[in-house]
Amino acid sequence: MLDHLNKYLKKIIISILISVIPFSVYSEEKNIDFIKNNWSFDGIFGTFDRASLQRGYQVYKEVCAGCHSMQHLSYRNLSEKGGPEFSVEEAKVIASQFEVEDGPDSEGEMFMRPARLSDNFAKPYPNVEASTAANGGAYPPDMSVLAKARAGGADYIYSLLMGYKEAPASYELDDGVYYNEYMQGNKIKMSEPVSEGIVEYSDGTNPTKDQIAKDITTFLVWASEPHLETQHRMGFKTIIFLIILITLVYMSKQKVWSRFGPKTKEEEEDETFDKVEKVVTEYEGEDPKTFK
Numbered sequence: 057m058l059d060h061l062n063k064y065l066k067k068i069i070i071s072i073l074i075s076v077i078p079f080s081v082y083s084e085e086k087n088i089d090f091i092k093n094n095w096s097f098d099g100i101f102g103t104f105d106r107a108s109l110q111r112g113y114q115v116y117k118e119v120c121a122g123c124h125s126m127q128h129l130s131y132r133n134l135s136e137k138g139g140p141e142f143s144v145e146e147a148k149v150i151a152s153q154f155e156v157e158d159g160p161d162s163e164g165e166m167f168m169r170p171a172r173l174s175d176n177f178a179k180p181y182p183n184v185e186a187s188t189a190a191n192g193g194a195y196p197p198d199m200s201v202l203a204k205a206r207a208g209g210a211d212y213i214y215s216l217l218m219g220y221k222e223a224p225a226s227y228e229l230d231d232g233v234y235y236n237e238y239m240q241g242n243k244i245k246m247s248e249p250v251s252e253g254i255v256e257y258s259d260g261t262n263p264t265k266d267q268i269a270k271d272i273t274t275f276l277v278w279a280s281e282p283h284l285e286t287q288h289r290m291g292f293k294t295i296i297f298l299i300i301l302i303t304l305v306y307m308s309k310q311k312v313w314s315r316f317g318p319k320t321k322e323e324e325e326d327e328t329f330d331k332v333e334k335v336v337t338e339y340e341g342e343d344p345k346t347f348k
């Protein structure tokens with residue numbers, strides 16, 4: 057029985073590996089050009105680094121929010137489990153630093169008021185046209201789901217932020233256009249947003265360019281997948297559950313079918329023993345007189 061079980065477990069493990077390996081090979085092929093990082097949120101046990109998420113929010117607020125909106129995020133999300141996990145009080149203070157439009161009031165006028173937890177992130181521009189006009193004809197995309205919408209995800213965003221280089225001599229760049237190794241066509245209409253010391257971290261972390269790029273990337277990945285940690289936990293529990301279920305099903309199948317299968321050595325021995333015992337009982341049951 058134990059032997060069978062071992063064989064079966066091996067089969068389960070091999071089939072899980074077979075189903076997982078092609079995925080990782082595939083995704084590696086797709087991102088091959090991007091800079092690779094070991095993100096804490098990768099893999100089925102992946103979780104976000106809270107401190108990095110909080111710093112990432114700081115980078116978004118102080119640098120990116122000047123041009124990029126994040127309209128699917130609300131200030132409440134900042135205090136939710138699985139995210140940066142600011143306390144509710146902290147999130148309230150963060151929200152109150154922004155103004156959002158509300159109304160109409162009793163005179164029919166729209167008015168501005170400080171944001172609340174339930175409000176979505178304040179936008180830098182009222183609409184796409186305004187933001188495109190202000191950025192030399194290029195639209196700074198909304199960042200709520202950017203990490204998910206782009207092939208390469210985290211590695212793409214990190215690479216793009218680190219990928220500003222001096223343009224090769226053959227390149228002609230118009231005003232407001234920059235050379236970037238990882239942008240399609242190598243031309244981007246966003247000036248290099250991240251550089252050493254562009255933010256001063258309140259937790260004392262050294263704000264190197266690499267650190268800032270990692271923190272904002274982590275923040276953007278969380279924003280596009282706020283339930284990633286719960287999903288990872290569920291996925292792991294499901295796999296454990298399936299392994300237990302398959303093992304139980306296999307064991308009961310063995311038990312039911314063992315009656316019909318070929319006899320084992322033990323069963324044969326048992327049978328011979330039964331026969332002998334029967335003969336002996338019959339023999340012992342004989343009338344002792346006749347026996348004599």
Ligand code: HEC
Nearest residue numbers: 119120122123191194195196197213216244245246249272
């Ligand atoms: C001064 C305005 C401005 C700031 C500040 C800014 N961006 Fe941008 N960003 C743009 C514009 C404009 C584009 C579109 C560029 C293009 O299409 O050529 C863009 C594009 C991008 C893209 C590429 C999106 C895509 O379509 O693949 C990423 C990623 C990005 N920005 C990240 C950031 C991050 C992260 C920050 C903050 C650290 C930031 N940006 C700050 C204006 C800005």
